[in-house]
Amino acid sequence: MSGVLSIVLKRLGLGLLTLLIISILIFGAVEMLPGDMAEAVLGQGATAENLAALRAQMGLDQPAPIRYLDWLSGAVVGDFGISAVSGASVAETIGPRFRNTLFLAAYAAVIAVPVAIILGVVVALLRDTLFDRVANVATLTSISSPEFFLGYILILYLSVKTGMFPAIAKLNDGMTFFELLDRTFLPALTMVLVVVAHMMRMTRASIINLLASPYIEMARLKGTPAWKVIVKHALPNAWAPIINVIALNLAYLITGVVLVEVVFVYPGIGQLLVDAVTKRDFPVVQACCLIFAATFILLNLAADVGAILTNPRLRHPK
Amino acid sequence: MTDKKQSDLIERMVAEARKGRLSRRDFMHYSLAAGMTASAASGLWVSKAQAATPKRGGTFRVGVHDSNTSDQMDPGKYQAVGEIQLAHTHRSYLTEITQENGLGPDMAVEWSATPDAKVWTFKLNTNATFHDGRKFTPADAIASLNHHRGENTTSAAKPLLAAVTDIKAKGDDSIVIELDQGFADLPWVLTDYHICMLPAKEDGTIEWESGIGAGPYKIVDHKPGIGTSLVRHDGWHREGAYFDEIEMIQLNDPNARQTSLLTGEVDAITQVDLKTAALLGRNPNIVLDDVPSGSAITLPMFCDTAPFDNNDVRLALKYAINREDIVEKIMFGRASVGNDFHVSPGMPYWPDIEQRTYDPDKAKFHLKKAGMENLSVSLSAADSVLPGAVDMCVLYSEHAKAAGIDLKVVREPNDGYWSDVWLKKPFVFVKWGARPTPDNMFTLAYKAGAAWNEARWENERFNELLLIAKAELDDAKRAEQYREMCQIARDDGGTIIPMFTNFTYARNKSVAHGGKLAASWELDGARGYHRWWFA
Numbered sequence: 001m002s003g004v005l006s007i008v009l010k011r012l013g014l015g016l017l018t019l020l021i022i023s024i025l026i027f028g029a030v031e032m033l034p035g036d037m038a039e040a041v042l043g044q045g046a047t048a049e050n051l052a053a054l055r056a057q058m059g060l061d062q063p064a065p066i067r068y069l070d071w072l073s074g075a076v077v078g079d080f081g082i083s084a085v086s087g088a089s090v091a092e093t094i095g096p097r098f099r100n101t102l103f104l105a106a107y108a109a110v111i112a113v114p115v116a117i118i119l120g121v122v123v124a125l126l127r128d129t130l131f132d133r134v135a136n137v138a139t140l141t142s143i144s145s146p147e148f149f150l151g152y153i154l155i156l157y158l159s160v161k162t163g164m165f166p167a168i169a170k171l172n173d174g175m176t177f178f179e180l181l182d183r184t185f186l187p188a189l190t191m192v193l194v195v196v197a198h199m200m201r202m203t204r205a206s207i208i209n210l211l212a213s214p215y216i217e218m219a220r221l222k223g224t225p226a227w228k229v230i231v232k233h234a235l236p237n238a239w240a241p242i243i244n245v246i247a248l249n250l251a252y253l254i255t256g257v258v259l260v261e262v263v264f265v266y267p268g269i270g271q272l273l274v275d276a277v278t279k280r281d282f283p284v285v286q287a288c289c290l291i292f293a294a295t296f297i298l299l300n301l302a303a304d305v306g307a308i309l310t311n312p313r314l315r316h317p318k
Numbered sequence: 319m320t321d322k323k324q325s326d327l328i329e330r331m332v333a334e335a336r337k338g339r340l341s342r343r344d345f346m347h348y349s350l351a352a353g354m355t356a357s358a359a360s361g362l363w364v365s366k367a368q369a370a371t372p373k374r375g376g377t378f379r380v381g382v383h384d385s386n387t388s389d390q391m392d393p394g395k396y397q398a399v400g401e402i403q404l405a406h407t408h409r410s411y412l413t414e415i416t417q418e419n420g421l422g423p424d425m426a427v428e429w430s431a432t433p434d435a436k437v438w439t440f441k442l443n444t445n446a447t448f449h450d451g452r453k454f455t456p457a458d459a460i461a462s463l464n465h466h467r468g469e470n471t472t473s474a475a476k477p478l479l480a481a482v483t484d485i486k487a488k489g490d491d492s493i494v495i496e497l498d499q500g501f502a503d504l505p506w507v508l509t510d511y512h513i514c515m516l517p518a519k520e521d522g523t524i525e526w527e528s529g530i531g532a533g534p535y536k537i538v539d540h541k542p543g544i545g546t547s548l549v550r551h552d553g554w555h556r557e558g559a560y561f562d563e564i565e566m567i568q569l570n571d572p573n574a575r576q577t578s579l580l581t582g583e584v585d586a587i588t589q590v591d592l593k594t595a596a597l598l599g600r601n602p603n604i605v606l607d608d609v610p611s612g613s614a615i616t617l618p619m620f621c622d623t624a625p626f627d628n629n630d631v632r633l634a635l636k637y638a639i640n641r642e643d644i645v646e647k648i649m650f651g652r653a654s655v656g657n658d659f660h661v662s663p664g665m666p667y668w669p670d671i672e673q674r675t676y677d678p679d680k681a682k683f684h685l686k687k688a689g690m691e692n693l694s695v696s697l698s699a700a701d702s703v704l705p706g707a708v709d710m711c712v713l714y715s716e717h718a719k720a721a722g723i724d725l726k727v728v729r730e731p732n733d734g735y736w737s738d739v740w741l742k743k744p745f746v747f748v749k750w751g752a753r754p755t756p757d758n759m760f761t762l763a764y765k766a767g768a769a770w771n772e773a774r775w776e777n778e779r780f781n782e783l784l785l786i787a788k789a790e791l792d793d794a795k796r797a798e799q800y801r802e803m804c805q806i807a808r809d810d811g812g813t814i815i816p817m818f819t820n821f822t823y824a825r826n827k828s829v830a831h832g833g834k835l836a837a838s839w840e841l842d843g844a845r846g847y848h849r850w851w852f853a
Contacts, residue, residue: 053470057472267544
């Protein structure tokens with residue numbers, strides 16, 4: 001197990017370095033956008049005088065590298081600063097939004113992952129049958145449509161026409177858990193439709209790949225039923241690539257929700273990021289992007305660790 | 319009695335009844351006299367006149383567009399629609415734009431000026447209180463106005479109060495505002511959405527951070543970019559505030575907004591997508607409100623830059639645009655045509671000057687006179703200014719072809735349009751929010767040397783009249799002065815005004831209002847929250 005631990009530590013160290021580089025890239029990108037924060041805040045109401053006053057108030061009269069180092073020195077001790085536009089603490093602004101995004105991602109994952117794997121196993125078992133074809137075409141169609149389009153279709157049929165679910169996912173403080181699940185069902189379903197295809201097809205492909213192996217043939221020859229061949233013999237060896245795909249999709253559930261949040265007016269982090277970029281609110285943009293980057297790094301790490309743990313050859317290196 | 323006359327009469331009676339000036343008994347009496355049957359008159363009373371009697375109660379849920387996480391409480395930085403809507407709900411102003419689009423009292427009960435309009439006295443409403451129970455005093459009013467003045471202010475309303483030299487308290491219920499020039503429109507300017515009244519701190523600054531105000535509703539929970547819940551402020555100094563609670567929900571996505579209204583998630587929305595407005599209006603439970611506003615689309619040309627420095631070129635471009643076609647195709651009829659002067663028909667002092675029409679031959683004539691038959695110019699636009707802005711310019715370009723003008727449309731990036739394109743490029747697309755008076759608009763964008771003189775237009779007579787009219791307290795003389803200014807702007811100015819847009823918003827049929835709507839902002843001048851009610 002010490003091998004796993006050292007890999008984890010090494011990867012975490014590299015992850016921190018990646019985050020630092022990303023923070024520089026984001027700062028540069030925000031700087032390069034036309035117009036600055038003061039102009040974005042005042043918009044059409046800007047004059048030379050109130051622009052200068054606002055720039056001084058926001059600290060924009062400092063040179064860019066100094067502003068970056070200012071931010072960095074706070075960030076390394078966990079202080080992400082205050083939103084330059086509203087003056088609210090970045091951590092307080094992002095905290096509840098990020099919790100909402102995580103909730104929606106978890107809700108979608110709890111549905112999508114079992115559905116995708118079970119469906120993948122079933123289509124591997126029934127491959128080249130009508131069911132296989134239909135499942136493939138259906139999931140590929142849903143993954144090929146943009147999220148907002150899927151969202152609109154679901155709103156039209158499940159909300160406007162039939163009234164089964166609420167059309168927008170606005171949250172109240174006093175909601176019960178069941179109400180929350182009902183409110184957020186349509187956005188969660190949209191995300192499920194987007195990620196299922198990828199995971200299902202990977203499950204199907206890696207199982208079918210193994211089905212040609214001699215040991216599977218042996219299992220068949222000794223008379224093991226087909227489902228048992230797949231679940232007991234093929235699946236354990238197929239886990240590594242499947243876990244990889246699941247991890248990538250989980251990361252997507254967290255970082256790729258911007259459009260879904262906009263369509264369903266869900267108060268998550270994606271909507272916040274869009275707002276912050278329009279106003280050039282650098283501390284908020286930076287914090288959101290770093291959260292996204294950290295999500296990818298951690299989930300990739302989790303995928304690798306998962307792949308090692310499911311493979312005895314990697315678990316006990318000679 | 320003809321049908322037309324009868325319906326006019328009945329409409330007038332319904333309006334009177336709504337204002338409470340006509341009792342049911344009188345209403346029935348006059349209706350029968352006008353030739354209606356008793357049951358019809360009785361039905362009309364129930365459906366029209368009585369329905370307009372406000373009822374208290376309910377939670378009014380509104381889907382608000384252009385409402386962002388970055389929305390703030392500092393009144394000097396108000397800019398987004400969400401901020402303006404909220405500002406009129408939890409804060410109050412000295413004066414207001416009424417439902418009839420006139421000027422009315424709010425936290426000031428009356429005002430008067432010296433004959434040269436240089437010194438103004440505003441008597442304050444002493445019954446007004448802030449949400450924490452504090453009384454509204456002259457000190458609060460002075461601090462609130464000073465927030466937009468002085469060297470270090472970051473307020474976007476600074477130019478509006480630039481002429482103010484001093485503000486003093488007079489007794490314990492009045493303030494005196496002194497100006498360095500006569501300014502007849504001051505009470506109108508004080509309706510500006512930035513200039514709300516807030517409690518003063520010891521040091522003469524205002525307390526805006528806490529989010530309290532003296533408005534009809536007080537904030538219970540405010541999540542910028544998500545929504546705001548408010549409850550009635552029982553100590554409010556005015557009539558109205560019929561809803562018990564207000565819930566404002568950020569709905570920036572047009573589809574989400576309209577779906578929410580259709581499925582009953584909200585009771586009203588602040589903007590309807592024009593492309594689908596007709597479809598939405600077909601739903602029997604939805605009522606569209608379509609209010610012609612003073613919000614103008616302008617196409618300013620730099621009058622100090624060739625080829626626009628030649629008035630014949632400017633006139634040619636003014637004749638080469640088909641305004642009716644643009645209103646019809648780009649705005650789906652929900653706009654009114656402009657006439658190249660920046661006063662809309664709903665504004666005070668609007669002069670009835672002959673409408674300029676699309677005339678490619680006249681355009682050609684002016685081009686020939688200027689010696690520029692092969693005129694080729696670029697027009698910059700971005701869809702962030704108005705959805706359909708680029709399309710409108712392309713359509714204009716097609717109109718201009720008939721006059722032999724090569725009009726190239728440049729699509730500019732949405733980001734930074736106001737800082738990099740507007741006031742920088744010689745011929746651009748601009749949208750202006752409605753301003754209450756001609757003086758306000760002319761001073762901001764047409765006066766020589768004004769920071770926002772977007773066409774760099776300087777006309778001696780126009781600027782002379784501007785100063786005279788500014789201090790003129792006689793309405794008839796003033797109207798004549800503004801007529802002349804509008805005529806000059808129309809025939810010499812550097813700004814093409816294709817149209818004034820409408821505010822088009824929608825509500826559930828359970829929400830009622832008095833029938834007239836202020837044209838200053840969405841939702842009855844952002845005051846539907848305290849003027850409307852659940853029928």
